[in-house]
Amino acid sequence: MSILNVLLRPDKLLVAVDTLAQDAQTGQQSQGAKLLLIPQHNLVLACRGSAQFFLRIYELCLQASFRADFTMEQLMAELGLVIDKVWPAYVEAADRAGIPRSDLHTELVLGGWSPRNGRMMATAYAKDAGGRGAVVQVLEGGLASPGEPLRGRPDSFDAVALAEAGRLQAAYLNDKARRTVAGGRLLVAKLSIGLATVEDLGPL
16 A cells, blocks of 8 residues: 545645555566646545556546546546446456455545636545445545644744655555555645646655
């Protein structure tokens, strides 16, 4: 399980993820893109959990973004149902690959500029193999996942503070799992009105 942090203000959205990826069957590690942009609508989709599931959801979001009547609000409202619809096929594929169902979980965040509301918005989604529907949470100030190592720390958009928080989270996750499950580099997407950037803050 990896890092997914969100900071949200009316005029700015920041999403930070690590890049460590691991093949569920072979255990081979690599670098993975855990956040991807939908640039024409100033949106970002990011994940914590299965990369294959994330890429499938991103594909569906990207297809939806081409609709003439597309709005981010409609996508945010529908995405929980889309996750529930796609999830069974992912579980079946994992079963065939011999991946334990206890390892099947995902957290996603969709966020960006809302022309309708005149501010940045973000929604978080969580799903596991327990059979329940996706948990959907409209974010107010942000999200830190995992949050335990950051308790008591003030929120900050500062790059040094973001990198330090990421290192604390990676150390916490790796210690808890007793193996390397988070790491690589820290990528940060920053969205404001009419602008989206992705910055590499260095190794974790």
